[in-house]
Amino acid sequence: MLSFNNVTTLNEFIIGRQSEFPYAKGELSRLLSHIGIAAKIVHREVNKAGLVDILGEAGQVNIQGESQKKLDVFADEHFIGALKASGECCGIASEENQDIITFEEELANDGKYIVTMDPLDGSSNIDVNVSIGTIFAIYRRLSPVGHKAKIDDFLQKGTKQVAAGYVIYGSSTMMVYTTGRGVNGFTLDPSIGEFCLSHRDITTPHSGTIYSVNEGNYFKFPEGVKKYIKYCQENDTETKRPYTSRYIGSLVADFHRNLLKGGIFLYPSTASYTDGKLRLLYECNPIAFLAEQSGGKATDGKGNRILDIKPESLHQRVPFYVGSRQMVNQAEEFIKKYDSNLD
Numbered sequence: 563m564l565s566f567n568n569v570t571t572l573n574e575f576i577i578g579r580q581s582e583f584p585y586a587k588g589e590l591s592r593l594l595s596h597i598g599i600a601a602k603i604v605h606r607e608v609n610k611a612g613l614v615d616i617l618g619e620a621g622q623v624n625i626q627g628e629s630q631k632k633l634d635v636f637a638d639e640h641f642i643g644a645l646k647a648s649g650e651c652c653g654i655a656s657e658e659n660q661d662i663i664t665f666e667e668e669l670a671n672d673g674k675y676i677v678t679m680d681p682l683d684g685s686s687n688i689d690v691n692v693s694i695g696t697i698f699a700i701y702r703r704l705s706p707v708g709h710k711a712k713i714d715d716f717l718q719k720g721t722k723q724v725a726a727g728y729v730i731y732g733s734s735t736m737m738v739y740t741t742g743r744g745v746n747g748f749t750l751d752p753s754i755g756e757f758c759l760s761h762r763d764i765t766t767p768h769s770g771t772i773y774s775v776n777e778g779n780y781f782k783f784p785e786g787v788k789k790y791i792k793y794c795q796e797n798d799t800e801t802k803r804p805y806t807s808r809y810i811g812s813l814v815a816d817f818h819r820n821l822l823k824g825g826i827f828l829y830p831s832t833a834s835y836t837d838g839k840l841r842l843l844y845e846c847n848p849i850a851f852l853a854e855q856s857g858g859k860a861t862d863g864k865g866n867r868i869l870d871i872k873p874e875s876l877h878q879r880v881p882f883y884v885g886s887r888q889m890v891n892q893a894e895e896f897i898k899k900y901d902s903n904l905d
């Protein structure tokens with residue numbers, strides 16, 4: 563692996579990994595590098611967000627009926643621009659856009675990959691200086707190269723992801739990604755403007771003591787989830803309970819903390835969101851891929867592996883249980899016991 567002064571940059575790492583596949587032509591590497599560039603641009607804007615007129619509502623409502631913040635729009639435009647410029651991506655599905663995005667340019671239509679992304683996740687936290695993130699997943703296209711991407715290119719199971727990751731804009735900015743051979747994390751060193759390898763081969767603890775859920779929805783949760791939350795709060799020294807409750811309201815930040823420390827994140831179905839709130843294609847699938855690659859688990863709470871769900875629509879939602887394997891299993895046991903009629 564190339565490195566300079568004992569520092570391995572994201573690009574060096576990507577190129578090093580590519581050389582492990584003798585026939586790889588560097589297309590996926592170029593795509594990942596361009597995601598890294600867009601992440602740096604968004605990082606720059608996030609960091610000066612308080613200084614310029616970029617906070618607050620952009621005046622549009624996205625297709626989920628949520629008002630778009632200006633930074634959402636900025637991130638969406640810059641990630642789309644970077645993916646298009648890579649020449650390796652023929653289409654994008656984004657949380658901010660109703661339909662898939664395809665390109666007129668021949669170069670882009672020659673791209674072998676499609677990308678699903680949430681350009682700025684946790685947008686309710688933008689205005690209050692709390693961590694936010696970008697989530698992405700990369701798939702090989704199914705439609706023929708040289709033509710526009712089609713909807714079926716995007717409705718692939720999560721098991722078909724060739725790479726996935728997130729960028730967290732927190733106390734430092736990090737990019738964490740997987741290509742199915744483990745999970746690695748890179749911290750942005752602003753002094754040299756490079757993502758540097760800081761978290762090699764991340765493995766998540768088998769169990770943990772953190773549970774992350776919006777407890778304000780407690781009375782709307784299925785019975786098994788309520789019982790599981792009570793279990794988390796009970797006193798039992800042997801199992802280190804009560805667990806600690808931590809909920810930021812940014813999936814990326816909540817997942818990132820639990821990935822490193824051990825814990826469970828859950829966004830169950832509620833009375834208002836019968837399929838949960840989080841989106842399968844660009845939130846749950848990439849996070850589930852990272853969770854599994856680090857030794858964790860991700861399900862819909864009813865025994866179904868997230869990565870095995872066949873998507874039916876771009877903005878499909880799914881209940882989401884992700885984190886330390888043992889904790890996800892335990893939550894599912896409660897649901898199985900108390901919500902056996904839940905379909």
Ligand code: AHM
Pocket residue numbers: 628657680682683684685686776811812813814829839
């Ligand atoms: P967003 O993509 O519109 O920002 O919404 C997704 C976010 C997740 O980051 C977070 O886990 C969840 O919504 C929080 O929802 P809630 O405020 O209902 O707890």
Ligand code: MG
Pocket residue numbers: 657680682683684845
């Ligand atoms: Mg989101």
